[in-house]
Amino acid sequence: xxDRIALLGQPNSGKSTVYNALTGSRQHVGNWPGKTVExxxxxxxxxxxxxxxxxxxxxxxxxxxxxxxxxxxxxxKTGQADLVCILVDASQLERSMYMVAxxxxxSKPAILLLNMMDVARxxxxxIDHVLLAERLGIPVLPFTAAESSGYEALKELLARxxxxxxxxxxxxxxxKEAGSAAExxxxxxxxKYLWVxxxxxxxxxxxxxxxxxxxxxxxxxxxxxGKFLCFGxxxxxxxxxxxxxxxxxxxxxxxxQLLNKPIFNLLTSWNVHPWLVSIFSIILPNTLYFCVAxxxxxxxxxxxxxYLEEIGFLARAAYQFDSLLSGLGLQGKAICPILMGxxxxxxxxxxxxxxxxxxxxxLTMAVVWAVPCxxxxxxxxxxxxxxxxxxxTMLVIVGILLYVVVLMTVVSKVFGRTLxxxxxxxxxxxxxxxxxxxxxxxxxxxxxxxxxxxxRRALRTVTLISLLFWVFSYSGSGNVxxxxxxxxxxxxxxxxxxxxxxxRTFMGFLSSAFAKQAVLGVLNVVFVGDGTVLDATFRSAxxxxxxxxxxxxxxxxxxxxxxxxxxxxxxxxxxxxVMALSTTYRESHSLKWTVRIAAFYVCGALVLSCIVYHxxxxxx
Amino acid sequence: xxxxDMRPEQEGRVRKLEGDAHFISRITSIGxxxxxxxxxxxxxxxxxxxxxxxxxxxxxxxxxxERIEVEAV
Numbered sequence: 001x002x003d004r005i006a007l008l009g010q011p012n013s014g015k016s017t018v019y020n021a022l023t024g025s026r027q028h029v030g031n032w033p034g035k036t037v038e039x040x041x042x043x044x045x046x047x048x049x050x051x052x053x054x055x056x057x058x059x060x061x062x063x064x065x066x067x068x069x070x071x072x073x074x075x076x077k078t079g080q081a082d083l084v085c086i087l088v089d090a091s092q093l094e095r096s097m098y099m100v101a102x103x104x105x106x107s108k109p110a111i112l113l114l115n116m117m118d119v120a121r122x123x124x125x126x127i128d129h130v131l132l133a134e135r136l137g138i139p140v141l142p143f144t145a146a147e148s149s150g151y152e153a154l155k156e157l158l159a160r161x162x163x164x165x166x167x168x169x170x171x172x173x174x175x176k177e178a179g180s181a182a183e184x185x186x187x188x189x190x191x192k193y194l195w196v197x198x199x200x201x202x203x204x205x206x207x208x209x210x211x212x213x214x215x216x217x218x219x220x221x222x223x224x225x226g227k228f229l230c231f232g233x234x235x236x237x238x239x240x241x242x243x244x245x246x247x248x249x250x251x252x253x254x255x256x257q258l259l260n261k262p263i264f265n266l267l268t269s270w271n272v273h274p275w276l277v278s279i280f281s282i283i284l285p286n287t288l289y290f291c292v293a294x295x296x297x298x299x300x301x302x303x304x305x306x307y308l309e310e311i312g313f314l315a316r317a318a319y320q321f322d323s324l325l326s327g328l329g330l331q332g333k334a335i336c337p338i339l340m341g342x343x344x345x346x347x348x349x350x351x352x353x354x355x356x357x358x359x360x361x362x363l364t365m366a367v368v369w370a371v372p373c374x375x376x377x378x379x380x381x382x383x384x385x386x387x388x389x390x391x392x393t394m395l396v397i398v399g400i401l402l403y404v405v406v407l408m409t410v411v412s413k414v415f416g417r418t419l420x421x422x423x424x425x426x427x428x429x430x431x432x433x434x435x436x437x438x439x440x441x442x443x444x445x446x447x448x449x450x451x452x453x454x455x456r457r458a459l460r461t462v463t464l465i466s467l468l469f470w471v472f473s474y475s476g477s478g479n480v481x482x483x484x485x486x487x488x489x490x491x492x493x494x495x496x497x498x499x500x501x502x503x504r505t506f507m508g509f510l511s512s513a514f515a516k517q518a519v520l521g522v523l524n525v526v527f528v529g530d531g532t533v534l535d536a537t538f539r540s541a542x543x544x545x546x547x548x549x550x551x552x553x554x555x556x557x558x559x560x561x562x563x564x565x566x567x568x569x570x571x572x573x574x575x576x577x578v579m580a581l582s583t584t585y586r587e588s589h590s591l592k593w594t595v596r597i598a599a600f601y602v603c604g605a606l607v608l609s610c611i612v613y614h615x616x617x618x619x620x
Numbered sequence: 621x622x623x624x625d626m627r628p629e630q631e632g633r634v635r636k637l638e639g640d641a642h643f644i645s646r647i648t649s650i651g652x653x654x655x656x657x658x659x660x661x662x663x664x665x666x667x668x669x670x671x672x673x674x675x676x677x678x679x680x681x682x683x684x685x686e687r688i689e690v691e692a693v
Contacts, residue, residue: 061649065642095651095674102649181641189648190655211659211672223664319679323666326681427681428668429650434677 002082002162003051006075009087010099011058011356012315012433014115014145016040018087019055020446021151025453029589031358037067038358038589046155051162054081057357062102063185068357076106083162084110090120090127090142091434093204094196100136101172101192109165111139111157118144119436125204132203137169146310146439170199214435220316221432230317234339237308241300241347248296255292256285256538275474278534283470286538287463291455294346294462294579299451301347305336305354306443312433314354322428328408329416331355332428334364338408341371345576349583350454358588363412363419365584366597369576370407372400375516376572382520386552387564396565400572407573407604414600419593454586461582466538469514469578473533480526480533485510499606500566500613505559509609511537512571513602514578519571520551527554561620566613574605623669623680623688626660633657636689643687651676657693 009015020027023042032039040055056075057068064070076084086103088096093114100112114120114129133140141157143150172195175187213221220226264281272280308314314333322332333354341348348368355361372380380400384393475482489496489503496506504526511522514537521536528550559567575581575598585594626632634656637644651674652658658673668679680688 059649061645063645063649065645065649092675095676098649098651182639182644185641185644186637186648186654189645190653193651193653211661211677213661221662221670223667319668319670322668322679322681427684429647429678429680429684431650432670432677432679 002165003049004054004080004082005051005158005162006054006056006081006084007087008056008072008076008084008099008103009058009115010060010089010096012431013058013087013089013096013099015058015087016055017145017442017446018085018113018115018154019053020449021145021148021442022053022155025449031589032067032071037071044155046159049159051158061098066357073106076103076108079108082109083158083165084108085113085158086110087113087115087145089433090114090117091123091125092431093120093125093127094193094200095431097196097199098189098192100168100199101195104168104171104195105174107167107171109138109161109167111141111161111166112136113141113143113145113154115143115145116436117142118147119434122437123434128203132199135170135199135203138166146442148441170195216435217316217432220313221319226316227320230313230320230335231339233308233313234317234336237304238301238340238343238347241297241304242343243300244303245293245296245300248299249293252289252292252296255289256282259285278474279467279470282534282538283466284463287459287466290462290466290579291458294458294583295451295455297344297346298350298454298583299447301340301350302353302447302450303443305351306447307438307440308336309354310436310438310443312435315430315432318428318430319432326427328367328412329420330364330367330412331360334360334367337364337368338371341368341373343374345369345371345373345580346583349580350450350587352587353450359419359421362588362590362593363416365588366411366415366419366600367408369580369584369597369601370404370411370573372404372572373516373576373580375577379516379519380568380572382548383523383555383564383568386548386555387559387561396568400569403569403573403608410604411600415597454583457586458579458582461585462578465514465578465582469537470534473537475533483533485533499570499610500563500617501570501609502559502563505563505567505570507533508567509570509574509605513575516571516577520548523555524551527551527558560617562613562616565616565620566609569612570605570609572605573601573608575601621690621692623660623671623685623690624663624682626663626669626690626692628660628662630660630692631657632660632690632692634688635691638687638689643684647680647684647688650678652678652680652688658690 007015007019022044027042030039037057043050043052056072059066059068059072062069062073086100114127129140129142139157172192174191177184220229260281264277267277267280317335318332321335325332325334336354337348337351340351345368349365352361352364355364381393384396472485473483480486485507489507493503501509507526508519508523511518518537522533525533525536581598585591588594634652634654636654637647656673658671661670661672663669668681669685671678
């Protein structure tokens with residue numbers, strides 16, 4: 001039975017939109033064997049029959065310029081698809097038909113989707129799709145991927161073509177080898193464009209004679225003003241994402257508040273062991289809260305940045321920041337996740353979905369981790385002001401910001417070599433798509449899908465790590481000294497001293513890997529002896545504010561200035577938080593790389609803390 | 621002259637592409653071949669060159685743009 005469909009198209013052809021609309025949540029993400037390229041498989045049922053869909057990696061051609069192109073070409077050549085659905089941008093038909101010319105040599109069954117018909121129509125471009133179908137010998141369907149109305153016809157066509165497939169009638173006449181490899185490639189491309197021109201003769205009207213940038217683009221693409229506008233838009237977009245997710249996060253924070261007491265009372269009345277009581281009344285409701293908060297964030301970010309991507313803004317931002325970021329081995333598009341990282345690492349991490357390929361994406365995630373999130377800016381000034389004057393605190397903050405740049409460079413050097421190998425680094429050659437009217441329904445649907453996906457998957461990871469932390473911080477008596485954390489912490493204190501961390505600040509350091517906002521609470525527990533580490537860590541979101549004056553007194557008595565400085569550095573550049581860790585794993589689908597990067601950050605933070613401590617001890 | 625020497629609004633035609641097969645393949649697959657006519661849209665210092673060709677606005681990074689020989693028309 002023939003039921004395997006593959007989607008083929010250039011970047012911005014709307015391929016993933018069609019893929020998501022066809023398969024919904026029935027998707028599987030993996031990696032192509034031996035390659036760091038994401039493999040997307042899904043299925044749908046139509047009239048009782050099941051069809052599998054493979055979303056082939058987006059590329060401009062099939063000539064083997066990248067892993068993406070090699071995989072795609074192999075997949076089609078070896079007949080792993082029964083039908084190839086080629087997507088082209090109807091508003092830029094001549095250029096995007098090049099993909100059809102590349103595909104032609106493989107003589108496999110295909111249909112052609114003229115996507116973005118809405119844009120083509122708004123540009124008053126007429127396309128005679130009947131004539132085109134006649135010339136090509138395969139069905140041609142005018143389509144708008146972001147509108148749900150066309151999918152019934154698409155599914156019907158796919159089913160029919162799988163039964164009685166058609167292959168291209170006409171193929172480009174390729175010239176014989178013309179000297180060097182470069183010359184051959186060039187002669188072949190020219191032949192392909194000539195073929196495209198023949199196919200389109202009389203199909204499309206005359207080409208627009210003169211192009212003018214729109215007023216919006218004149219501003220957005222100017223070298224100085226444009227950078228400010230892009231920067232501002234991303235910041236506003238991030239704030240909008242926050243506003244969207246706040247109600248969800250608020251609702252999430254109600255979960256532990258509502259569940260904690262009743263579960264505690266119920267289980268205690270059943271004489272359940274206090275261990276289990278604390279797991280069920282504290283850990284699980286909070287895990288649920290973390291996951292709701294996370295998926296709320298993912299929803300907000302995907303909604304706003306899905307919108308910015310669809311209208312073509314992200315391509316403009318990429319153009320503006322490409323020169324700056326190419327020094328880090330990153331694409332210009334990485335500017336969005338990096339700036340979002342200042343708000344929240346989770347947001348930045350899932351913002352990396354705009355990157356073109358997996359390697360770029362993973363590298364961007366690693367770089368985003370170096371950006372201190374908003375929570376850090378709520379703890380560093382507090383701790384710093386306990387030890388330093390306001391002016392010195394300013395210097396601490398400037399120092400941290402400078403180190404961010406250093407760390408980003410180091411991270412991109414360390415991981416970039418493998419993730420984005422030198423020979424795969426090519427400068428930006430990309431199209432800036434025309435302004436598209438946003439399809440809100442479609443954007444919201446994709447954002448919801450993404451949020452639900454993260455929620456489902458993160459629940460496991462976060463529960464696991466929470467339980468791990470719980471094992472370490474649980475103390476039956478409520479006294480810190482009875483917890484495993486204390487025992488381990490004091491036992492290895494001679495070692496942590498090298499890094500400038502006593503057992504108490506080391507506990508603070510460990511908690512900063514769990515959640516940055518937990519740091520003050522945990523410090524309060526270990527220095528003032530107020531409350532339990534468990535409460536401080538898991539209930540930091542709504543626990544009574546710690547009395548910073550009391551904590552300050554207790555800390556300054558026990559900790560030197562050099563140690564404080566080392567501690568702040570260690571916390572800031574540690575793993576961002578357990579939720580960021582989990583999001584990175586979920587978004588990258590690579591445990592290996594997530595662990596690698598996490599280990600790098602923990603070690604990096606300790607080394608930095610060590611250096612800062614020993615230098616500061618000499619000076620201060 | 622090179623693509624990087626074009627003035628904004630100036631129209632031109634691609635004369636020659638200088639580079640290995642990988643580069644040629646990359647640049648032609650997005651629509652830039654010898655003989656392609658284009659319109660320069662922006663050419664700012666340290667920024668990719670923006671050209672309009674085959675109904676598409678395309679950004680070409682500067683190092684690659686320097687390998688594209690063009691003539692004004």
